[in-house]
Structures are given as structure tokens and as C-alpha cells.
Amino acid sequence: MTMIVTGGAGFIGANFIYYMRENHPQERVVCVDKLTYAGNLSTLRPILEDPAASETFRFLRADICDRAAMQALFEEEKPDCVVNFAAESHVDRSIEDPEIFLKTNILGTAVLMDMCRQYGNIRFHQVSTDEVYGDLPLDRPDLFFTEETPIHTSSPYSTSKASADLLVMAYYRTYGLPVTISRCSNNYGPYQFPEKLIPLMIANALENKPLPVYGEGINVRDWLYVGDHCRAIDLVLRGGRIGEVYNIGGHNEMRNIDIVRLICRELGKPESLITYVTDRKGHDQRYAIDPAKIHRELGWLPETRFADGIVRTIRWYLDNRSWWEEIVSGEYREYYRRHYGE
Ligand code: NAD
Ligand code: TYD
Numbered sequence: 126m127t128m129i130v131t132g133g134a135g136f137i138g139a140n141f142i143y144y145m146r147e148n149h150p151q152e153r154v155v156c157v158d159k160l161t162y163a164g165n166l167s168t169l170r171p172i173l174e175d176p177a178a179s180e181t182f183r184f185l186r187a188d189i190c191d192r193a194a195m196q197a198l199f200e201e202e203k204p205d206c207v208v209n210f211a212a213e214s215h216v217d218r219s220i221e222d223p224e225i226f227l228k229t230n231i232l233g234t235a236v237l238m239d240m241c242r243q244y245g246n247i248r249f250h251q252v253s254t255d256e257v258y259g260d261l262p263l264d265r266p267d268l269f270f271t272e273e274t275p276i277h278t279s280s281p282y283s284t285s286k287a288s289a290d291l292l293v294m295a296y297y298r299t300y301g302l303p304v305t306i307s308r309c310s311n312n313y314g315p316y317q318f319p320e321k322l323i324p325l326m327i328a329n330a331l332e333n334k335p336l337p338v339y340g341e342g343i344n345v346r347d348w349l350y351v352g353d354h355c356r357a358i359d360l361v362l363r364g365g366r367i368g369e370v371y372n373i374g375g376h377n378e379m380r381n382i383d384i385v386r387l388i389c390r391e392l393g394k395p396e397s398l399i400t401y402v403t404d405r406k407g408h409d410q411r412y413a414i415d416p417a418k419i420h421r422e423l424g425w426l427p428e429t430r431f432a433d434g435i436v437r438t439i440r441w442y443l444d445n446r447s448w449w450e451e452i453v454s455g456e457y458r459e460y461y462r463r464h465y466g467e
Contacts, residue, residue, distance in 0.1 A: 127153040129204045131189050131237065132211030134164035136317040137252065137351055141210065142169065144355035146182070153181045155202050157195075159188045159229075162456045163214065167448060168316050189233035199240045199247075206248035206362065209237055215320055216256075216282045217464060220406055223281035230285035231292065238296045238304075250362050251293045251306045255347070255374065256283035258308075260409035263345065269415035270308075272370045279407045290370075297368045305365045307358055310374035310414045313434065314351030315441040319449050320457065322346075323435075326385050327442045328449055330394045337465050340404035342382030345411040349375045350429035350438075360423040374414025375427035384435075391439050402465065 128145070132138040133156030145154050158164045172178050183202075187194040189211045211233060213219065213226045234251065241247035258270040259277035276291070278284040296302040313323045326336050357373040365371055382399075389396050419425045429437075442449060 126206070127155060127202055127204045129155045129157060129198070129202065129207045131157045131207070131209050132164070133184075134158040134160055134166055134168055135210060135214070136163075136314075137312055137354060138210035139168040139316050140314060140351045141208070141355045141358060142172070142182075144352065144359065146172065146178075148359065150181065153183075155183045155185065155198070155204065157185050157187050157189065157198065158211065160186055161213070162460075163318050165316075165448075165452060167451065189237055190228055192236050192239075195236055195240050196243075199244045203244065204247060206250065207237055207241055208250045208252065208358065208362065209234060210252045212252075212286070213282070216280045217320070217405060218460070219280050219282035219285070221464070223285075226281050226285040227288075230282075231288045234289040235292055238293065238302060242296070242300055242302055246301070246303060248362070249293070249296075249302060249304045250358065251289060251304065252358065253290050253306050253308045254283065254286050255308050255310045255372065255412050255414050256280070256409065257287040257290055258412075259283070261411040261413055263343065263410050269413045270372060271415045272308075272372055272418055279409050294368070303367045305361050305367065306370045307361050308370060308372050308414075309354050309357070310347035310349050310412055312351045312354050313348055314438050315445070316448070317351075319453055320460070322381060323384065323388070323438065324442060324449065326388045327392070327439055328453060330388055330392050330398060331442070333394070333398065335400040336385050336389070336398045337400055337402040338382055338385055339402060339408060342385065342401065343380050344408060345378050345380055345413070347374050347376070347378050347413050348384075348431055349373065349377065349427060350431075350434035353427040353429055356428075357419060357423075357425050360425050361419070364423050366422070371419045371423070372414045372416055373419060373425070374416045376414075376416070377427075377431045378411070378413055379431070387435065388439065391436065
């Protein structure tokens, strides 16, 4: 079997590639990635430098919006399935400049699905997000997102992801393309780009820099260890019902401020580093996934408790300083200055 994994040089895609190599080592993975600021080939270095991997792994630098490049790739590889992780993924950047989000997240998904249609109705899985459901109020802890919750987006990022989801369902209904969609809550773990909450706070704390918390820090996210997300996608890919959406989440809701305090504690850093900054525009209050469907139909349950996963993640950033120090330079420095000021 040959699987195209797009966005495999990013956080979740790379973790998924490592998951595949461990759990389905006989299957060939072709990673397609544009290597934007968020893509890092160094993440895949151990596979790229392993001569024994050349049969079962290929990396192609390409843009999923580039129809000619995708056509050549599908022609050459004749893949059995496509898992689409490639996306612009940061809400704050989407607020600053939405256009590239529309291009990559919507048009890129359409190009990939056109290729799937053209080359024999290839199985397509879209990696989506709980953010397509909008947010829940802080004072209604009884409410959760189910697969039936209406799409109701807030940011240009979540709107672009929701648009892609609608398009995926349109290709299913109109052309009979064999698709599935998974909508996961916030992930954390190794190889996450330091612009996102958890790695940003770890990296800043290690350098004794201010820890910028938006608003009052009371917004709630539902955190899942990235390995549990990868296993869920694999299950949906192999056993999920075609044309269905599966929510993924581990019932692990936390306020941002509590996460930042926990990171300070684990690293032995003072909470005086915490700096409250101007709130994000349109900031979603609470995300909370009801994962009953994937549990009932595919037997999925999260395996990593947050208390263990966060310690493992902090340890990973401590042990892999060179990985993120290389990244926390150039374009990211400029973004950081623009977004947070000096
Ligand atoms: P990321 O930003 O770390 O990685 C995205 C990858 O896509 C990068 O390697 C980048 O180079 C690549 N890419 C961007 N534009 C491309 C293009 N036009 N062509 C080819 N490659 C391109 O993102 P992530 O956090 O790993 O998220 C992966 C997917 O999972 C996204 O679709 C995101 O919406 C979804 N998701 C993320 C989370 C989360 O908490 N991070 C939660 C739920 C869903
Ligand atoms: P983020 O990691 O950007 O994920 P998302 O917005 O997709 O959930 O942010 C997680 C939460 O942390 C969100 O409520 C915004 C907040 N946050 C901060 O308070 N400070 C920061 O510097 C960042 C990047 C995020």
C-alpha cells in the first residue's frame, strides 16, 4: 500500500509518519510538504538518512495547490490513500493575513480530491479540527461538540477548515469519493512549532522570557497527546465508515493559565514571568469534544494522561533544544516581534 501524507514535515503529520513506520512498517509513505515556515525537514531527518527506508519512504517538496505537481505525483505513485494534514494552522496568523489560509486549506484540499477522483476514486482522509464548531460558553460545562453540532466558525483559520470540510462532503455526495473527516481537539507533544501555546511557553520559560497570556487566561482548550490523535486517524482510515465525520478528544479541558502555571512549576520558573497581554480578536472561549462516536464504532480511547504527556513533552523540548532553537530564528523572530512587540 502507498499512502500520501501531506504536511508531514509539520507537527502532527510528522508524528503520524513516525506512528506509521512503527505500526505499519511495510506500508510506503510519500510525504508531500511545501516546507513553509511551519515545516521542518530536520524533523524527518532520521528517516531521510536511513538507507533502509528508501523503499518505504519518499519526501517531495511541493505545494498541494500546485495541480501540475500533484498530477505528476499521483501519476508516478498511484497511491491507495491520501491523508491531508497540510494546512496553515495558526489562528493568530490567520487573523493577521487570511488569504494563504483560504488558498492552502480550501483550494489545496480541492486539488488533492480532484487527483483522487482522477486516479481511480482514491480513499481520502481530511484532518480537520474541533474549531469548525465555533466555541462553547464557559458557564455551560455540560455542553460538548458532537458530530451533529452545527458548523459555526470564528476565525479565518477555522472558517477555512470548515469550508474544506464542506467541500470534502460535497465530493462524497456529488462524485462518490470515499472520504472521511476527523475533527480533533488541541494537540500537544514533540515537534510542535513554538508559536503554539504549549511549546511557546516552554521555550520562553527556558529562556526566562515573558509568558504572554491572552486576556485573563481563562479560555478553555481540550488537550490531547499527539500520539493518541495519530492512532485515531489510523483507525478511521482503516475502519471508519465512508462519508462520516469522527470527533477526537480525550475529555481533558484546561484553562490556559493553568497550563502556563504547570509549565512554570515543572521547569522551576517563577510565575512572575507570566504577562497578561491583549486578548486575541474573536477569541473562542471553550472547546470540548464528545468522542463517544469514535469510541463506540472504532474502540478508540486516549492512552496518554495529560499529567504524563505534558511531562514527556517538556522533557522532549529540554532534550531537543537544537530542534526548536534552529526554528526560533529568522521568519519566526519577525512574526514574534510583529505579534507580541519587543
Ligand atoms: P503545522 O502548522 O505544524 O504543519 C503544517 C504542515 O503543512 C507544515 O509542514 C507545512 O509546511 C505544510 N504545508 C502548509 N502549506 C502547505 C501547502 N500549500 N502544501 C504542502 N504543504 C503545506 O500544523 P499541525 O499542527 O501539524 O496541523 C496539521 C493538521 O491538523 C492541520 O490540518 C490542522 O488544521 C489540523 N489540526 C491541528 C490541531 C493542533 O492542535 N495542532 C488540532 C486539530 C487539527
Ligand atoms: P493555540 O496554541 O494558538 O491554539 P488554538 O488557538 O488553535 O486553540 O492557543 C491555545 C490557547 O492559548 C488559545 O486560547 C490562545 C492562548 N494563547 C495565549 O494565551 N498566548 C499565546 O501566546 C498563544 C500563542 C496562545
